[in-house]
Amino acid sequence: MPAPPGYSRQELMVIEAARHVRDGDVVFVGTGLPLLAATLAQRTHAPNVVCVIESGVIAPRVRPTPVSVSDPKVMYRAVRLGTLREVLGCLLQRGLVDLGFLGGAQIDRYGNINSTVIHSPGGMKRLPGSGGGNDMASHCRRLLVITRHERRRFPERCDYITSPGFLDGPGARERAGLSGDFGITVVTDLAVLENDPETCALRIAQLMPGITVDAVRAQTGFAPGVAPGVREVAPPAPEVLGVLRDEVDPDRVYLREDESVSAARR
Amino acid sequence: MQPRTTPRQAEKVMTAAEAVSRFVRPGSTVGMGGQNIGRCPVALAHEIIRQRIGELTVVGCNLSISMDQLVGAGLVRRTICGSGNLERFGTTFCWRRAIEDGTLEVEDYSHLAMVTRFLAGEMGVPFMPTRSLLGSDLLRAAEKVAPAGGLGGTAGRTAPPTTPHPDRPVVIDNPWNPGEPVVLVPALRPDVSIVHVQRADAVGNVVIEGFATHEPEMMRASRHVVVSCEELVPNDEIRAHPEQTTVPFVHVSAVVVQPFGAYPTSTYRYYDYDPVHVAAYQAAARGGAGAVREYLRAHVWQCARFDDYLQRAAGRERLEALRRAMQEMV
Known part of the structure; x- marks a missing residue:
């Protein structure tokens, strides 16, 4: 085991997610860890990222730490509140968004996402529903999901497809009328998964x-398959960790997990 | 043309009690303004609860605390929406419980698909296309009810049937590009929308500041709109800055002057949300039917007016602190 690295697994998840934001991307984002990742990217390697928030907020300089897409902190110095x-x-x-951050209760082999309903022998559990999630998965070129890695969250097939990933596999998006120019990355506390370009199934890209x-x-x-050249997620640069802690979520509204990456897992 | 009892340019300022009793009827389809913890029409929803107007269909994009309180009061038969939740503060617990118990019908859409339904409604056309929903189970739920030979899993290569379900989408081929599936969503025209706004004048010109979510489309699609406002402004002020009018008086039926009318949710430029009281409601909602009724008894039914609730739930000092918190941000 490595020496205690002084950062939590959750911090590394946010930092890794931020690495997938490219400078100049138009990014569609909700609150929680996705907004931390997008804001961190904006304040480090991607100063020209354009955040779009579904309540109608365009290109804000987000203040720490919004708890809702309708929180005034998410609107700070926006160019448009529409x-x-x-x-x-x-x-x-319209096709002008490069990257969408999405969450959900279930994500399946083909990257389909369920945020509507879970069926179990004990009955149904109702979830909040699509929100803008279906719209993001339908129209973004790339999707980024941050989630805890638990077996129940990664079923073979979602109970309900709220937001389309690759549906049934190769060609299915096109058959449904969606763009096939699409990719999905899932950052969890165990790994980074991405879609296999051939089979469209999620596979392990980093650990x-x-x-x-x-x-x-x-x-x-x-x-899940394993991508060629699978490697370990790079540790955070100290200055990036500093920005995350001091500027992005200083009150630790979302960064609450204390578990160090060197600690034994559960 | 709908019957009108008052000219559109008449003064429309009235109490919440009068506005709700005149425009919200048992069985009404109610368009709900606000989103999550922002500018929810809390005062107007309280008045519906106070008057116990039931069998409602509540429609919107994100439905949050006001919808949940109406459901908790037992007044909602059905919701049509894109989501029900309060984000960081958890889900809408009364709504979730009612769906799981089978006492509430729900029609699921995406947020864009809901806006598109209102867009059709406000434009006076029967439906509008979107490319959302394709491939998802939001659409498959629709296809299940389609008559045989209608909208199939073959991406709708046949013509739509004559009578799809009035509240569900259908898929057609793009007439200009055969083989390209397109979703049509039906126009949605609420009987009445309830929206809390920053400013309005006496005849119902409305100024929304900051984010406006789905409200402009929904308001213009509605047969009646009841707004509550933070400030009543002179008509001259509206006419001095007409480009700032979000929705003109033509669409609005009633204006209720109610400062802090969105409390405990926020109103941009006026006051921040109150996390303590949102959490207090959520604790009651999570606690079950008894706890919710106790909350509603204390905060609605035992309060003759919304100002009594503000006093009981927050108090002057707390409200002023929320004002300062917002002023510090904008």
Whole structure:
């Protein structure tokens, strides 16, 4: 095991997610860890990132730490506070958004996401629903999901497809009428998964420090493949960690998990 | 043309009690303004609860605390929306419980698809296309009810049937590009929308500041709009800055002057949300039917007016602190 590195697994998840934001990207983002990642990217390697928030907020300089897409902190110094139609229609459906951050209760082998309903022998559990999630998955070129890695969250097939990933596999998006120019990255506390360009199925692209492929598979409801050249997620640069802690979420509204990456897992 | 009892340019300022009793009827389809913890029409929803007007269909994009309180009061039969939740503060617990118990019908859409339905409504056309929903189960739920030979899993290569479900989307081929599936969503025209805004004048010209979510489309699509406002402004002020009018008086039926009318949610440029009281409601909502009724008894039914609730739930000092918190940000 490596020496205690002085950062939590959750911090590394946010930092790794931020690495997938490219400078100049138009990024559609909600609150929580995604907004931390987008804001961190904006304050470090991607100063020209354009954040779009679905309540109608365009290009804000987010103040720490908003708890909602309607929180005034998410609107700070925006260039436009408009309408849902402007951002979901005129930017997202119009094809002007590069990257969307999405969450959900389940994500399956083909990157389909469920945020609507879970069925179990004990009955159904109702979830909040699509929100702008279906719109993001339908119209973004790239999707980024940050989630805890638990077996129940990664089923073979979602109980309900709220937001389309690759649906049934190669060609399915095009058959449904969606753009096939699409990619998905999932950052978890165990690994970074991405879609296999051939099969469209999620596969292991990177491993969190100290985590093995077997450990990931043990917590996944399907058997993910392994990308060639799979490697360990790079540790955070100290200055990036500093920005995350001091500027992005100084009150630790979302960064609450204390578990160090060197600590034994559960 | 709908029947009108008052000219559109008449003064429309009235109490919440009068506005709600005149324009919200049992069985109404109610368009809900606000989003999450921002500018929810809390005062107007309280008045509906106070008058116990039931069998409502509540529609919107994100439905949050006001919808949840109406459901908790047992007044909602059905919701049509894109989501129900309060983000960091958790889900809408009464709504979730009612769906899981089978006492509430729900029609699921994405947020863009809901806005598109209002857009059709406000434009006076029967439906509007979107490319959202394709491939997802939000659409498959629609296809299940389609008559045989209608909208199929073959991406709708046949013509739509004559009578799809009135509240569900259908898929057609793009007439200009056969083979390209397109979703059509039906126009949605609420009987009445309730929206809390920053400013309005006496005849109902409305100024929304900051983010406006789905409200402009929904308001213009509605048969009646009841707004509550932070400030009543002179008509001259509206006419001095007409480009700032979000929705003109033509669409608005009633104006209720109610400062802090969105409390405990925020109103941009006026006051921040109150996390303590949002959490207090959420604790009651999570606690079950009994706890919710106790909350509503204390905060709605035992309060003759919304100002009594403000006094009980927050108090002057707290409200002023929320004002300062917002002023510090904008």
